Amino acid sequence: MALVTGGAKGIGAAVVRRLADEGAKVYFTFHTSGAGEAAPKGRVFGFPCDVRKKNDVEAFVGRVLERESRVDVLVNNAGIIRDGLFLALSEEDWEDVWATNLMGTVYFTRAVLRPMILQRGGRIINLSSIVGELGGVGQANYAASKGAVNALTKSLAAEVASKNILVNAVSPGMVNTAMSGAARAAFGEKIKERIPVGSFAEPEEIAEVVAFLASEEARYITGQIITVDGGISLLSRR
């Protein structure tokens, strides 16, 4: 059984579909968008939940656990951007991004760790971003939140590895989703030229990696930030 936050659209919806295709029962959350692309059907269930609110998260996970009694995989995907140059970012821009991208991950992770410890195993997969490592102009708040997610991933992985709970992050580059739409619209071909493989990622390509990390084959991988960016970070390091 898998939980996916922000599973209604973009990468989250692709993850929901991919895990469901693998045969998992999937519960996903949505907030402002409605159930969207990953509309509930069969073994897929979508529920509204504001990941920024600890009580909402605990209530949601509690309800799922009443029905399922275990949670094998958590994918912390819910995330937002509030881009702007550093001096133009308001406190609200910082707080919104921090609350969703980091604290949402913290609340969900806390809520599933107890059942995972008791069942002696689980997978936690956090969606990060290459800007969490590289930084990005106009993305100080977003980059800081993803850098924090990376650090959380490594620290938690070390804490819970002995309980057979594996914690990793997937760090995409430019993905063909609505969230990156503004950047793609503004700089489209120019950005593509900087990507060695010559194209944006599709959400499904990110979901493949998430599904691998959730699989039995990934049982020896923990505390890793898996970059899936078509090579863009190689050029950024030059």
Add this chain to the structure above:
Amino acid sequence: MTQDKNEIVKGVMAVISQALKVDDRQIHPGSSLIKDLGAESIDFLDIVFRLEKTFKIKIPKGELFPEKILTDARFVKDGRVTSEGILALRQAIPSADWETFSKNPLVADLGEVFTVGMIVDYLSEKLAMVKP
């Protein structure tokens, strides 16, 4: 819901065996969780979760094992727990043997205070307080 002490001992041993993945024949009332049974910090949380589930009780943070006392500069100095620290530990976890520990209160030896018997004593007291 009072429980026979033997039942408590049996339940605690099963919990520790599951949490630490050790054979229950290795577990005795005097066994130190860290020194004898190899517990690490995450195992203490595991034990608390399993005790709560097995005995259907809620164990408040810091009531069975210390949480933040050892990261408080007032309570730890030069690798030793200060007298203030021992007082705080005594108040937080009265079921442990602080008399012996306080004779040479090295932080490194704190783990030895946490024994199987200490958990049994804690639970006996806790469960006795729960009205039938």
